[in-house]
Amino acid sequence: MADGMVFVPLCFLLVLGVPWRAASSHQVPVLLWSSESSLWVAQPSTHGGHVTTDLQLGQYLDSALSSGPKNVLMFLQEKLSIEDFTAFGGVYGNKQDSAFPNLENIMESSPSSLVLPCVDWYAANILPTYLKEKLGVSPLHVDQSTLLELRLNESIPSLLIVRLPYANSAGLLAAKDVLRANDEVIGQVLSTLKSEGVPYTALLTALRPSWVNRENDFSVGSFGRQLLAVERPNYPPLSFNGTQNRPCILFWASNITVLMMDREMDLTHNTFSGSEKITEGSFCNASEARLVLNYDRGVKIIFQFESKRYPVSARHWFTLKRVEMVNGTANATFLAPQISAPNNLSYHCTYVSSWPQYGSLLVQNSSSNWRLSIKDFQIQPFNVTGMKFSYASDCSGFFSPGIWMGLITTLLFVFILTYGLHMVMSLKTMDRFDDPKGPSISVPQNE
Structure with missing residues (x-):
């Protein structure tokens, strides 16, 4: 394997054709490779469903642009999804039937390569503008014929963009033919650069996805009541064993994202990867519990709980007193007064976050711009029995906004109906009537 090669399990989609199901219909893949080695030291998060944001993509590109070649080649396809590599890639190393033989060989033989399967389509769309600002040059749209006429200089930055189409037909054969033709263009362009001995960094992405996930997606930031028994990744809950060598704290989340020092990090995989040192420094007893999550470079997240008996409910309740984020000597504290539950139950929330768009259950107790967001947060710091949550x-709340609207509307209609019935019931008939047989009223007229 070449020096500096960065491979993640999802990268083998290009070679092995392992089926992969995208987490959403709004992501596109980004493939990066370079003629220089050791450009990408930091390995991206590999847990299922992770979506690379514009900040994370910028970090990978910054490392390549700062120490790598100044000639950047961008293959911008009209539409592309990770499912294209699954459907039309070579199966178990068989490149004869693959629509990407050149691309697969390039990713295998390049000194440095990186595959980001799910990147926010917005981040991919602003790549030309981002690269223009970083390199300080205007993008030049080229094709194979114009590339032969160019004379690239190793010391002068350049940004070359090659536009690639996608099949307008919905048929799989038409899509595969177009992808194979695009792969040939990529192979020819890179052969031209290789023949001239020009160092380069190249990337392949698309403006929008080609495959649409037709399953119902829950919108981000939805706080409605959902089933707790949802499908989860394969990793089990994180547990901390107390003095009796049995679990006393259980914790689980589908995503843990932190923003420290203007750097956004996804810590989900590192949290549930099975490391024994992840909970070092935690403790638990009958009245207090502390869960410490330890990460590389001195990064920590600390959850502090306390348990009290409330006479009104005649039971013990636990409360999350505070959450601390530590990065070396710097730290930030968040208060969480709303996170509380009976001791014999666990606590679950779709979002426990300091971001306003996610409800702001975590209230920052300082003026720093650090942020913490945990999706599908579930924790049980007391009365744990085994490896399952209570x-x-x-x-x-049980009464969601929709239920409240329905109740208020129903009460309004009941009030109108009751008032109408009351008005009808209060109607009375006349107790005296004019006698039709009596003398008629005469009105004298003046002649």
């Missing part, structure tokens, strides 16, 4: 006390 029934969850959900942060969503």
Whole structure:
């Protein structure tokens, strides 16, 4: 394997054709490779469903642009999805039937390569503008014929963009033919650069996805009551064993994202990867519990719980007193007064976050711009029995906004109906009537 080669399990989609199901219909893949080695030291998060944001993509590109070649070649396809590599790639190393033989060989033989399967389509769309600002040059749209006429200089930055089409027909054969033709263009362009001995960094992405996930997606930031027994990744809950060598704290989340020192990090995989040192420094007893999550470079997240008995409910309740984020000597504290549940239950919430768009259950107790967001947060710091959570006390109230609207509308109609019935019931008939047989009223007229 070449020096500096960065491979993640999803990268083998290009070679092995392993089926992969995208987490959403709004992501596109980004493939990067370079003629120089050791450009990407930091390995991206590999857990299922991770979506690379514009900040994370910028970090990978910054490392390549700062120490790599100044000639950047961008293959911008009209539409592309990771499912294209699954459907039309070579199966188990068989490149004869693959629509990407050149691309697969390039990713295998390049000194440095990186595959980001799911990148926010917005981040991919602003790549030309981002690269223009970083390199300080205007992008030049080229094709194979114009590339032969160019004379690239190793010391002068350049940004070359090659536009690639996608099949307008919905048929799989038409799409595969177009992808194979695009792959040939990529192979020819890179052969031209290789023959001239020009060092380069190249990337392949698209403006929008070609495959649409037709399953119902829950919108981000939705706080409605959902089923707690949802499908989760394969990793089990994180547990901390107390003095009796049995679990006393259980924790689980589908995503943990932090923003420290203007750097956004996804810590989900590192949290549930099975490392024994991840909970070092945690403790638990009958009245207090502390869960410490330890990461590389001195990064820590600390959850501090306390348990009290409330006479009104005649039971013990636990409360999340504070959450601390530590990065070396710097730290930030978040208060969480709303996160509380009975001791014999676990606590669950779709979002426990300091971002306003996610509800701001975590209230920052300092003026720093650090942020913490945990999706599908579930924790049980007391009365843990085994490796399964007790029934969850959900942060969503039983009466959701929709239920309240229905109740108010129903009460309004009941009030109108009651008032109408009251008006009808209060009607009375006349107790005296004019006698039709009596003398008629005469009105004298003046002649």
